[in-house]
Amino acid sequence: MKIVIATSEAVPFAKTGGLADVTTALAKSLTQLGHDVSLFLPYYPQIQARGAGASCAVESTGTDLSIPIGTHQRSGRILRTSLPDSELDVYLVDQPLFYDRRELYRENNVDYQDNCERFIFFSRGVLEAVRQLDLQPDLIHAHDWQTGLIPALLTLEYSQQPDFAQTGSVLTIHNLAFQGQFWHWDMTLTGLDWKHFNWREMEFYGHLNLLKTGIVFADQITTVSPTYAREIQTKEHGAGLDPVLKFREERLTGILNGVDVTEWNPALDPHLTKNYDVESLATGKAACKAELQRLMQLPVRKDVPLLGMVSRMADQKGFDIIAGCMDELLAEDLQLVFLGTGDETYEKYLRQVADENPEQVAVTVGFDEGLAHKIEAGCDMYLMPSRFEPCGLNQMYSLVYGTVPIVRAVGGLADSVVDASAANLRSGLANGFSFEEYKPAALLSAVRRALDAYNVPDQWQQLVTTGMSTDWSWQRSAKRYLDVYAKAIAGVANRNADE
Ligand code: ADP
Ligand code: GLC
Numbered sequence: 001m002k003i004v005i006a007t008s009e010a011v012p013f014a015k016t017g018g019l020a021d022v023t024t025a026l027a028k029s030l031t032q033l034g035h036d037v038s039l040f041l042p043y044y045p046q047i048q049a050r051g052a053g054a055s056c057a058v059e060s061t062g063t064d065l066s067i068p069i070g071t072h073q074r075s076g077r078i079l080r081t082s083l084p085d086s087e088l089d090v091y092l093v094d095q096p097l098f099y100d101r102r103e104l105y106r107e108n109n110v111d112y113q114d115n116c117e118r119f120i121f122f123s124r125g126v127l128e129a130v131r132q133l134d135l136q137p138d139l140i141h142a143h144d145w146q147t148g149l150i151p152a153l154l155t156l157e158y159s160q161q162p163d164f165a166q167t168g169s170v171l172t173i174h175n176l177a178f179q180g181q182f183w184h185w186d187m188t189l190t191g192l193d194w195k196h197f198n199w200r201e202m203e204f205y206g207h208l209n210l211l212k213t214g215i216v217f218a219d220q221i222t223t224v225s226p227t228y229a230r231e232i233q234t235k236e237h238g239a240g241l242d243p244v245l246k247f248r249e250e251r252l253t254g255i256l257n258g259v260d261v262t263e264w265n266p267a268l269d270p271h272l273t274k275n276y277d278v279e280s281l282a283t284g285k286a287a288c289k290a291e292l293q294r295l296m297q298l299p300v301r302k303d304v305p306l307l308g309m310v311s312r313m314a315d316q317k318g319f320d321i322i323a324g325c326m327d328e329l330l331a332e333d334l335q336l337v338f339l340g341t342g343d344e345t346y347e348k349y350l351r352q353v354a355d356e357n358p359e360q361v362a363v364t365v366g367f368d369e370g371l372a373h374k375i376e377a378g379c380d381m382y383l384m385p386s387r388f389e390p391c392g393l394n395q396m397y398s399l400v401y402g403t404v405p406i407v408r409a410v411g412g413l414a415d416s417v418v419d420a421s422a423a424n425l426r427s428g429l430a431n432g433f434s435f436e437e438y439k440p441a442a443l444l445s446a447v448r449r450a451l452d453a454y455n456v457p458d459q460w461q462q463l464v465t466t467g468m469s470t471d472w473s474w475q476r477s478a479k480r481y482l483d484v485y486a487k488a489i490a491g492v493a494n495r496n497a498d499e
Helices: 018-032 046-050 115-132 149-156 184-190 210-217 226-231 242-247 281-295 319-324 326-330 344-356 369-378 394-400 411-416 422-427 440-454 457-469 474-494
Strands: 002-006 036-042 059-069 072-082 089-094 139-143 168-173 207-209 220-223 252-254 306-313 335-342 361-365 381-384 404-408 433-435
Touching (some): 002 018, 018 139, 018 474, 036 115, 072 115, 115 139, 115 184, 139 149, 139 474, 149 210, 168 210, 168 474, 207 210, 210 242, 220 226, 220 474, 226 252, 226 411, 281 306, 281 369, 306 369, 306 394, 326 440, 344 361, 381 394, 394 404, 394 411, 404 440, 440 457
Parallel strands (some): 036 089, 139 168, 168 220, 220 252, 306 335, 306 381, 381 404, 404 433
Antiparallel strands (some): 072 089
16 A cells, blocks of 8 residues: 655654654554555754764755745745665655744744644645655545644545545544644635635634544544543543544544554663563663662662653643642652653742652653653653543553553553553453542552552562563554555545535
8 A cells, every 4th residue: 555644743853742653653564564655744954863864864856846825835845865774755845934943833832823834834745745756645644733634635625636536534633632723814824715614624613723624524533542532522531622523433443552662672772771671671670770760860779669750741641630649759768750841830840849859859851762761661660640641652661661650541541551450460461550530649549559569579570571571562553554544545435525
């Protein structure tokens, strides 16, 4: 199958969160399964440096773009590079005016004002490049609001052209909290007729909504876990889009993300002071733990439970309930390490807790890939008390690294972490700790259960071994995407070109 993946993030080129891990891992797995995949990204200038240097040179394709944005034509170019250690083609939509920025979407907690224009240009750029490069894909896979316009453009404009007449589209929702919502006049930037600005299509409470647009026009929709697929059809988790998701229920599938085991594997991870697998766990993890304690300037103690968290510092991730039980947590004999960046309130709060409790808490504010790996390997337990979590990757990385996750049972966390209840321990399925209520007391009680289990070596060993022995690889998820792609392509015939 010929597949085009369009995304605003992909490792190692550009990343703010899990989207970047997922698009690259999916593209690589589909390629390994024998499919012809092209990945499209905006050309952020940081890509040169991050693309693992010289092994992935950025070159011209000789393809120039002229994209209508409202009443203007904006020029651009298509560049090409490849993923490190892969044959897969990566196409880069280049327009410095839009993408030569310090960050991807926002600076100092404020969104770039022209985000709508930036990603309309990208969405149109992808389709125009696909046409000019004559890629003739069977399927275009868009991700999140940044590419939500692609299914609409495909249906309303491109499907009239013979090369696109059979092309199906899939939209994956990674997080309903980000919808790409803009004021109504931005509708003119899309180049689509105002008649589509209605509640059944692109309009949402008087605004232009690019995620809704994608949901409405895509042939198939996926999200990143089966539980989240159910949750988002409810008022509580639907962020206002639950009616449209419910309406499209038959086209909506939840597929749990996997782990890219070429990036996240304790036996091969170049960031670790000592590599380990399930057999050499005890010595390997002890070395990684000591190194992490040293690095984070915590007392180097073998016996103390070390809990970690690597996260965007956002309301989604449960920092308020952590704060709500911080005093009780610190009354226990434990250490906490945090790595993250985002909301200034949480950054300041955690820095202050670390300053006041230097023996127990260490915080690094920033984005640090290497440290993220060291935390996954060096900690005994991993905290992920999310308010909501479409999938979540770090709990799976933790399982692979023998680090026991403590999570709230929502979204993908509920689909990957099996609580250490008596029954689950007996059946050998338990791999972590989970709690239901979004309350500090519920989190605290889960942490205390984990601390108790940590003191029963056989039980702890069982939890760790279960997590490490499960197959979290992407091949499994990629096959499920192929089923959805096949459905999308089969459904193309039913597309109504006039809608
Ligand atoms: P989300 O996409 O909601 O942020 P995920 O758990 O799906 O959450 O993915 C987060 C990804 O981003 C993981 O690979 C995690 O290690 C990484 N990450 C988040 N914050 C940081 C940070 N400050 N430094 C390094 N990696 C980070
Ligand atoms: C989003 C979600 C996260 C998910 C990631 C990749 O950022 O918040 O739960 O794992 O996308 O799909």
